[in-house]
Amino acid sequence: MIAGTMTPTHVSSARMARTLLHFRLRAVHHRLRVLDLPALLRLIVVAGLVGFVLVTWAFGRMDGPLAHAAGAREAIRMEAYRLGAFLAAATGFLTFGTLWRNRDIEVLNLFPVPPKALFRYRLLEMSARNLPLLTVGLLAGGSLAWRGHPVLALETCCYLAVLYVTTIAWSIYWHAFAGNSVGTPSFEWLKIHLAGAMVLKDRTLLLYSPFLGAVSGFAWGLVAYIGLTAVSRGDLTTGLALLLAVVPPVLWACREAEALLEKGYYQALAALAEGEQSGELGESAPRPGFLGEWYAVRMPPAVRPFVVKDLRQAWRRNRLDYVVLLTSAGVLLILAAGRGREMLEAGWAWPATWVVLALAAGQAFGMTRPGSDAPWQWLSLPAPMSRHYAGRLLSTGFFVALVAPWLALALCWAGEPWERAFLGVLAIGLSACVTAANIAVALFGNPLSGRVLFASSLLGAYAFSGGRPILGAALLAALAVVTLALLARLPARLALLEQERRGGRPG
Amino acid sequence: MSLEFRQVSKSYGSHPAVRELSLVVGRGDFVGLIGPNGAGKTTTLRMAAGHLAPTEGTVLLFGKSVMDHPLEARRRIGYVPEYIALYDYLTGAEYLEFAGELKGLDQPERTRDIVTLLDILELGEERGRLIRTYSQGMRRKVALAGALLGRPPVLLLDEALNGLDPTTLHRLKAFLKDLAGQGAAILISSHVLEVLERLCNRIAVMNAGRLVEIMDAEELERIRAAEGGLEQRFVTLVAPGAGPVTEQAATVSDGKGGDS
Numbered sequence: 001m002i003a004g005t006m007t008p009t010h011v012s013s014a015r016m017a018r019t020l021l022h023f024r025l026r027a028v029h030h031r032l033r034v035l036d037l038p039a040l041l042r043l044i045v046v047a048g049l050v051g052f053v054l055v056t057w058a059f060g061r062m063d064g065p066l067a068h069a070a071g072a073r074e075a076i077r078m079e080a081y082r083l084g085a086f087l088a089a090a091t092g093f094l095t096f097g098t099l100w101r102n103r104d105i106e107v108l109n110l111f112p113v114p115p116k117a118l119f120r121y122r123l124l125e126m127s128a129r130n131l132p133l134l135t136v137g138l139l140a141g142g143s144l145a146w147r148g149h150p151v152l153a154l155e156t157c158c159y160l161a162v163l164y165v166t167t168i169a170w171s172i173y174w175h176a177f178a179g180n181s182v183g184t185p186s187f188e189w190l191k192i193h194l195a196g197a198m199v200l201k202d203r204t205l206l207l208y209s210p211f212l213g214a215v216s217g218f219a220w221g222l223v224a225y226i227g228l229t230a231v232s233r234g235d236l237t238t239g240l241a242l243l244l245a246v247v248p249p250v251l252w253a254c255r256e257a258e259a260l261l262e263k264g265y266y267q268a269l270a271a272l273a274e275g276e277q278s279g280e281l282g283e284s285a286p287r288p289g290f291l292g293e294w295y296a297v298r299m300p301p302a303v304r305p306f307v308v309k310d311l312r313q314a315w316r317r318n319r320l321d322y323v324v325l326l327t328s329a330g331v332l333l334i335l336a337a338g339r340g341r342e343m344l345e346a347g348w349a350w351p352a353t354w355v356v357l358a359l360a361a362g363q364a365f366g367m368t369r370p371g372s373d374a375p376w377q378w379l380s381l382p383a384p385m386s387r388h389y390a391g392r393l394l395s396t397g398f399f400v401a402l403v404a405p406w407l408a409l410a411l412c413w414a415g416e417p418w419e420r421a422f423l424g425v426l427a428i429g430l431s432a433c434v435t436a437a438n439i440a441v442a443l444f445g446n447p448l449s450g451r452v453l454f455a456s457s458l459l460g461a462y463a464f465s466g467g468r469p470i471l472g473a474a475l476l477a478a479l480a481v482v483t484l485a486l487l488a489r490l491p492a493r494l495a496l497l498e499q500e501r502r503g504g505r506p507g
Numbered sequence: 508m509s510l511e512f513r514q515v516s517k518s519y520g521s522h523p524a525v526r527e528l529s530l531v532v533g534r535g536d537f538v539g540l541i542g543p544n545g546a547g548k549t550t551t552l553r554m555a556a557g558h559l560a561p562t563e564g565t566v567l568l569f570g571k572s573v574m575d576h577p578l579e580a581r582r583r584i585g586y587v588p589e590y591i592a593l594y595d596y597l598t599g600a601e602y603l604e605f606a607g608e609l610k611g612l613d614q615p616e617r618t619r620d621i622v623t624l625l626d627i628l629e630l631g632e633e634r635g636r637l638i639r640t641y642s643q644g645m646r647r648k649v650a651l652a653g654a655l656l657g658r659p660p661v662l663l664l665d666e667a668l669n670g671l672d673p674t675t676l677h678r679l680k681a682f683l684k685d686l687a688g689q690g691a692a693i694l695i696s697s698h699v700l701e702v703l704e705r706l707c708n709r710i711a712v713m714n715a716g717r718l719v720e721i722m723d724a725e726e727l728e729r730i731r732a733a734e735g736g737l738e739q740r741f742v743t744l745v746a747p748g749a750g751p752v753t754e755q756a757a758t759v760s761d762g763k764g765g766d767s
Contacts (some may be wrong), residue, residue: 106592266577
């Protein structure tokens with residue numbers, strides 16, 4: 001130690017975790033003080049209205065034909081089970097961001113924070129930040145209780161809460177394991193690259209860890225679910241045994257995750273930072289051609305290089321979103337296919353409900369993140385229009401369009417032949433509509449509006465296929481009008497870009 | 508030796524960013540790192556801070572590998588990265604309290620240091636404002652203060668003096684010199700040659716990932732007298748075909764002549 005310098009004392013992990021939490025709460029306090037209340041209220045009102053309508057429709061359906069039919073309880077349990085699948089998938093994905101993609105990693109990486117303290121802090125953060133996901137569960141439980149099914153309501157809430165805990169515990173374990181596998185030759189045999197994406201082989205396990213977190217959390221949640229149903233049927237011994245059986249794996253996952261982080265958290269961060277760095281440096285390196293690059297040839301010269309670049313990068317940037325999207329869609333469709341058309345229709349409501357509520361609540365809870373801007377500013381800020389931005393949006397739209405045929409194919413799996421054809425065509429048409437709407441709104445609107453519109457289009461799909469053709473058609477027509485109106489302005493915007501290019505002004 | 512790069516290389520895929528770097532920064536050493544864009548300066552500093560692992564070779568901090576002892580390294584290193592990351596929704600004073608607590612400083616020392624640094628960096632009046640309202644220069648000052656808290660024995664400053672106003676720069680240079688005088692090892696990168704040649708007792712020149720020259724205090728003085736400054740020498744050194752420095756030249760003695 002140099003002369004005249006202070007000697008840092010070694011701080012316990014518990015005290016360090018308290019420090020992290022204390023200053024995080026300070027940041028939240030400051031955020032609350034600088035709230036833009038009118039914008040926040042506007043957001044809450046809009047999200048609340050849309051959410052209310054969606055929940056009413058979803059439970060209205062169960063309250064009608066399902067709740068009074070034979071096996072209604074089983075059907076409602078099935079809905080909770082389906083909701084749980086989405087909850088697990090979303091939690092698995094979001095916890096990954098909290099551990100390895102957090103905005104404050106760069107801040108904390110400068111200081112001697114023991115991984116043990118960081119683990120405790122991140123575990124708390126994951127639990128708090130993903131709480132909005134549970135609002136759907138609370139709404140579901142509340143709605144069931146209100147309709148006179150208190151036991152089912154309690155069962156649903158308990159099941160979702162247990163699922164939440166198991167998914168968080170197993171997610172953090174898999175994320176820690178995947179992070180530690182980067183730069184470690186001992187896990188080489190596990191790094192099997194199935195996606196064919198532009199991801200370094202060394203980081204392959206990171207690609208799968210959200211999925212693994214969701215699946216393992218969901219599996220243990222399922223054990224708890226079976227236990228809960230056994231208890232509600234009066235089989236206390238089996239039920240309690242199954243419920244308690246969930247506890248050891250959760251504790252094990254937490255303990256192992258803590259040990260993994262303690263062993264190699266900082267090394268993993270260094271390895272991850274290297275991946276980011278090599279990605280940046282690799283921009284100019286030759287890359288293999290990418291499906292859809294022909295599309296870029298049709299773009300104006302000002303935009304063309306950005307579209308090509310973003311098409312090549314789109315999968316890399318969005319890979320986790322697509323893995324989660326496809327996993328969720330797969331789980332939904334498999335469950336739906338096994339329950340007949342009635343459940344298939346109701347199934348559309350859940351993702352729509354989830355998207356709107358999670359986003360709305362997520363925006364509100366976003367204020368707890370000290371490193372990011374106030375989320376409600378998005379409502380008033382126009383999206384920046386630049387050549388680079390245009391390329392990014394078009395490439396994202398292209399990927400959404402790529403997913404559509406698979407969804408249609410999966411839908412064709414269930415139902416009568418004419419229904420298969422109808423649902424297939426509907427899915428392709430809706431996906432195209434959603435893609436165009438997203439591109440248009442993101443080009444000329446702002447991000448939040450784009451997402452709400454996406455959810456609205458899903459709502460339209462639900463209404464259309466669920467026996468409410470007039471409302472569904474009206475929603476889709478409104479969506480089409482907005483989309484076409486916005487897309488009509490595209491040539492003018494592209495011409496402006498071209499003009500800027502010729503005039504040498506920055507885009 | 509406080510900080511030692513031992514045959515360190517770093518590649519990003521097939522792109523070599525740093526090649527066979529050997530450099531010692533001892534107690535009291537104030538070493539400037541200069542080079543054209545893409546020369547490998549930031550990668551070098553990030554490896555020293557333990558934020559990147561070398562592909563080959565080792566970075567040693569007081570004889571221990573930085574990558575093998577990441578927590579110990581962060582206890583002893585104050586690092587200001589090129590791109591500043593801060594908590595936007597804390598005030599400047601709160602952020603420094605936070606940094607001090609994470610560094611394990613006791614309350615009296617923490618308070619004393621924060622007051623001193625806020626004064627040197629002229630942030631006293633702005634200490635109660637949220638960081639999100641700060642200008643880029645003020646953000647840099649807060650990051651500098653966070654790194655200097657507790658007066659760490661090794662300081663890594665990546666373009667950290669850029670964008671500071673002249674008064675603050677003047678005070679900060681005096682503080683850094685004083686710190687080096689007390690035995691701190693400082694490695695600083697910058698494109699502002701005039702600042703480095705007045706501040707540092709050694710200047711290391713990097714080009715295309717290689718260390719191409721190390722100039723000690725005497726040589727710096729000679730160059731100043733003969734050529735008026737480092738600029739012409741720098742241009743010559745980074746010209747195509749310039750060779751790397753020998754290992755012997757890179758490991759010249761510490762500024763204070765001893766290890767800690």
